[in-house]
Amino acid sequence: MAPIRVLMAKPGLDGHDRGAKVVSRALRDAGMEVIYTGLRQSPEQIVQAAIQEDVDIIGLSCLSGAHNSLFPKVVELLKARGAGEIAVFGGGVIPEADIPGLRAAGIEAVFTPGTSLEEIVTFIRERVSGQ
Amino acid sequence: MTSCWQRQLAKAITKIENMDPQALAEAASLPLDNSSVQIIGVTGPPGGGKSTLCSQLIEALASKHKVAALLVDPSSPFSGGAILGDRIRMQALVSNPNVYIRSLSNRGNAGGVGSSVVSILRAVMSAGFDYIIIETVGAGQSEVKIASIADTTLVVSVPNLGDDIQAVKSGILEIADILVINKADLPGVDSLYIALRESAQKHVDGWTVPLCQTVALEGLGIDALLVEIDNHWQWLQQAGRLLEKRKLAAKFEIMELSRVLLQKHLDKVPADVLARNLNRKDINLLQRLDEVYSELLNLFGEV
Ligand SMILES: Nc1nc2c(ncn2[C@@H]2O[C@H](COP(=O)(O)OP(=O)(O)O)[C@@H](O)[C@H]2O)c(=O)[nH]1
Ligand SMILES: [Mg+2]
Numbered sequence: 001m002a003p004i005r006v007l008m009a010k011p012g013l014d015g016h017d018r019g020a021k022v023v024s025r026a027l028r029d030a031g032m033e034v035i036y037t038g039l040r041q042s043p044e045q046i047v048q049a050a051i052q053e054d055v056d057i058i059g060l061s062c063l064s065g066a067h068n069s070l071f072p073k074v075v076e077l078l079k080a081r082g083a084g085e086i087a088v089f090g091g092g093v094i095p096e097a098d099i100p101g102l103r104a105a106g107i108e109a110v111f112t113p114g115t116s117l118e119e120i121v122t123f124i125r126e127r128v129s130g131q
Numbered sequence: 132m133t134s135c136w137q138r139q140l141a142k143a144i145t146k147i148e149n150m151d152p153q154a155l156a157e158a159a160s161l162p163l164d165n166s167s168v169q170i171i172g173v174t175g176p177p178g179g180g181k182s183t184l185c186s187q188l189i190e191a192l193a194s195k196h197k198v199a200a201l202l203v204d205p206s207s208p209f210s211g212g213a214i215l216g217d218r219i220r221m222q223a224l225v226s227n228p229n230v231y232i233r234s235l236s237n238r239g240n241a242g243g244v245g246s247s248v249v250s251i252l253r254a255v256m257s258a259g260f261d262y263i264i265i266e267t268v269g270a271g272q273s274e275v276k277i278a279s280i281a282d283t284t285l286v287v288s289v290p291n292l293g294d295d296i297q298a299v300k301s302g303i304l305e306i307a308d309i310l311v312i313n314k315a316d317l318p319g320v321d322s323l324y325i326a327l328r329e330s331a332q333k334h335v336d337g338w339t340v341p342l343c344q345t346v347a348l349e350g351l352g353i354d355a356l357l358v359e360i361d362n363h364w365q366w367l368q369q370a371g372r373l374l375e376k377r378k379l380a381a382k383f384e385i386m387e388l389s390r391v392l393l394q395k396h397l398d399k400v401p402a403d404v405l406a407r408n409l410n411r412k413d414i415n416l417l418q419r420l421d422e423v424y425s426e427l428l429n430l431f432g433e434v
Contacts, residue, residue, distance in 0.1 A: 003212060031212040036214055
């Protein structure tokens, strides 16, 4: 069976990627192939990497508070480059109040620090196999 | 628009990697003898700076040429999943329109690359690159497969990785077309240099394996390394060696495809035969197995 390919990226300027690494390991342990791209990626770099890597889904992690501009920008660029079927989810320190706006902008799920890793794995599996 | 052809290539690679029969057949119809593409393999211990070095090589080459990089990391033996992290060292190259970078899992294969790597090479080659760089897993001693796949194999060593003699003993040095001491900014580089110099003086039909020193993190020694990479390329062509190298790659491809196809049979045929025969009422398998045996012979054939 073909493994699910996930790009994990950290847009924005904050320098912490522990959360993204913990999620990456959980996804690997669930049999997925996780392309980890490191810190401080611009939305353009994230989208270009996602296209080169032919991923099914992108996970964005942001702690800097810039999620409201950076996350939707990724979705927008994917569409502009004809890769709109690549799904996007987000995580990090994101206020409840911002979530509806992000969902409306095409971020299909937003995981806040309380979310279990299992929940994230299940979301990705269902989202990707349901395509 | 770069994203368009990159997307097509990316999707083709995924299908080949997943052993999609049609994609494999399509890849198999593409030539491997293109002599305007140099395939450069980079192997060496984990953490030796292979990705950093590849990043420098790609950046330098991409100023004038189209460069593809295949970066292989190991899969987890428990889940089959993988974390592919080589791109971290290559962030600056992502938006370069001359560069295509693809991370690959070794999908459980020993030897530093996956089974489908040569089929992937055919697809990448036909996409019109001048250079294809392959970074192997970096498990050390068992990484010799890259030498059958690449035209030019770089073996990276680093100072103070335990015993300098270890590198010499492991046998990995023997596959080198070019030896690279990376992290030449660290102490211990002199004794490593002395230990490696002997291997480096080995002549192979007119090719003397050069010994280069680099500090990949700072981009030092890259130009000299590129000169040696080009020297090796010239030698391969002048000595008529290039097609021999590519034949080795095709041989690797045939062996790997055979193994994968055979494994598919092994996964399926015995289960089918068991399902058909285990609870038969008309014969007692404990008394005679000859019918089942001839069924197996029919399915697998005699070799
Ligand atoms: N001191 C020093 N460190 C280096 C050099 N090249 C790479 N590194 C570091 O070595 C570590 C591993 O590098 P990486 O390229 O990921 O190695 P790989 O596992 O062989 O691909 C990173 O922290 C690099 O920054 C170098 O020339 N000198
Ligand atoms: Mg690496």
